[in-house]
Amino acid sequence: MYKVLHQLASALFFLLITTTVATLYSKHVSARSDPPGPYVQQETLAAHLQGTFDHEQPIVGTYYFYWYDINTKMHILDPDGTDALTNHPIDSNGMSYRSSAWHLQQLRDILAAGIDFMLPVYWGYPGSAGSHWSLEGLPALVDAAQKLEKEGIRSPRIGMFYDTTTLKHNSKKYHVDLTKPEGKEWFYLTIRDFYSMIPSNLRASVNGKPIVWLYAAAFAKHQDAAAFDYLRTEFEKDFGIEPFLVKETSWQGRADLDYSWGAALEPQIKGVAAVGPGFDNSTVPNVKHHLREREGGNFYRSAWNMALSLDPATRPKIAVVETWNEFHEGTDIAPTKEYGRLYVDLTRKYANLWHAGIQTKREGPYADAQEVSILLEQPPVSNGLTLGSNPDGKTSIDLTAGIAASRAEWSNHDVNYFYFDVDNSFFFRDKVPLELEFEYLDIGNGNITVEYDSTITVLPNDDAFRLVISAHLTDTRAWRTAKIRISDGYFGGRLNGQDFRISAPNVGLTIRKVILRKLQDTNPPLLVIP
Known part of the structure; x- marks a missing residue:
């Protein structure tokens, strides 16, 4: 008897659910109501x-x-x-x-x-x-x-x-x-x-x-x-x-x-x-x-x-x-x-x-610049590069080596990157190779990585996170300089709203200066709009 009652209850519940869904469907979309105009054909x-x-x-x-x-x-x-x-x-x-x-x-x-x-x-x-x-x-x-x-x-x-x-x-x-x-x-x-x-x-x-x-x-x-x-x-x-x-x-x-x-x-x-x-x-x-x-x-x-x-x-x-x-x-x-x-x-x-299909000459404060930069003092000194303020982009002032710099911590409870936005008048989806240079404090051991918004079309998250290892921390306690060449930059703000980020996973990183420069100008002369 219990089994029969259970089966009956299940059937009634299923009927109630399907009836409710059908009623909801009919109520809200009128089950293929007639269109208001005559041009459906x-x-x-x-x-x-x-x-x-x-x-x-x-x-x-x-x-x-x-x-x-x-x-x-x-x-x-x-x-x-x-x-x-x-x-x-x-x-x-x-x-x-x-x-x-x-x-x-x-x-x-x-x-x-x-x-x-x-x-x-x-x-x-x-x-x-x-x-x-x-x-x-x-x-x-x-x-x-x-x-x-x-x-x-x-x-x-x-x-x-x-x-x-x-x-x-x-x-x-x-x-x-x-x-x-x-x-x-x-x-x-x-x-x-x-x-x-x-x-x-x-x-x-x-x-x-x-x-x-x-x-x-x-x-x-x-x-x-x-x-x-x-x-x-x-x-x-x-x-x-x-x-x-x-x-x-x-x-x-x-x-x-x-x-x-x-x-x-x-x-x-x-x-x-x-x-x-x-x-x-x-x-x-x-x-x-x-x-x-x-x-x-x-x-x-x-x-x-x-x-x-x-x-x-x-x-x-x-x-x-x-x-x-x-x-x-x-x-x-x-x-x-x-x-x-x-x-x-x-x-x-x-x-x-x-x-x-005319291409015009780029306008803006950094349109003719060969490089942009930022000094990560307090406050940062920006010249075409801006430090991002993403939720995982928190940085703090660091005076470890007696020089004003910024640090992004990385631990089990605190994971942070240096995020940077490039002024669009300097670079935005351009076919120009770039060199990224940054000065960092060599503390700890591990890799320093750069992720950037790339033109490569097989990357996750809208092609925005191409990762490269730019340097290795060897704990010398000295200031060092890292450089990488970027020939596939897109820099359309698709990397969590920014163009690139730098970090030292599981270690943390201190940086005092970042420079992004154009290696050469391969573009022909463009139309200047009066």
Whole structure:
């Protein structure tokens, strides 16, 4: 009897679990609810390839925020009636996500800036739900793009900027877990719904694959690399081709390219070259305020120069501007009362160089320097080399030999490295051999190792940790100098946010000076932008 009751209880428990999961699935993703738009259909590869970008073609995109409405003052005034915008459009008459005429003017200005594609921020989610501006604004945008096409003008192509905050913040109060089938389905259907509203001839596509651009992963309850595979499979079933997936670097899983958000604060060069004009969210309530001065356009000029100074053969093919019109955070390059059309004109200038595959001369304080260095006194004296402050990069002042230096301890309870960041104006993904030299105190016995961000593609952690033994501690108690040659430096900040680190495992190390020098200049003369 006990065995029978136990089996019955197990069966009832299994039924309860499966029913609960099925209910949860149906409640949150509406079990393949109908898409909000009419453009979900299988198409031939030839149809997908018409008018799309080639993967070797240099192109420029930007993020498009269309949540404004002058009639209701949505995203124009805060709830307390105060100004919600840091920067202000030159003409706000008719400014509304519902207005095809407003979108049409934005498209004309985007074209004037030399931009090839736009990424409307999408705040929808399955079941034709989400912010009304996000759903209602896309048909008006498409209508505007079609009007341009009827004029014989190629409209900026439209890709998806998936605002992944909806994975946590949505009216259904569902925190999306991508390890669960219903989470993967939610993730995919959001993408399907967006592209159901964009006709195929207007989609931003690379080799026929529509662009899906993912914001940060932090809003997913749990990640699962398999979610990307599920997305590809289901998208191909509905549209006849896989998407071109661009992930923010916080995501797990295989993507076509990666990028880092935050280019409005500092240029980010990953699989995508991301640039921005500055940042000021001082008008945004209830957030920590940050400011990155525009410097009269010089910050934007410098960001573009960083991207353009890279070798055209190996630099990213896609550049993205952060942003077109996020007026709240002051990251906009659209025409404004504050800056006129300065950033439209600047973008056109740099976009033309990007499209033409031009390489410019590196700018910055160390662009013409043959070496950079740091003295590890207290405080350190930096000349193009900066001591990092990583959690495992703690150092302390060391006067063991009567000379000011720094020490990184290494023991069972205290493991530390010397982390260093190289100023990008001196070296950043350049094809120039380097020599790393450092002066150390020979105390203890063991190896001194250097790990650096390398171009070699078979290393762990994004190729960022190439390890070499640079010297041996022999306990002579004397100051010694070590030198190593680096011919495969990348120095893109991928080594825990820094470019290289030095340590003596299990022993600890004292250093007083580090120098990084260029051994030769193999680059041809480059274009200097006036």
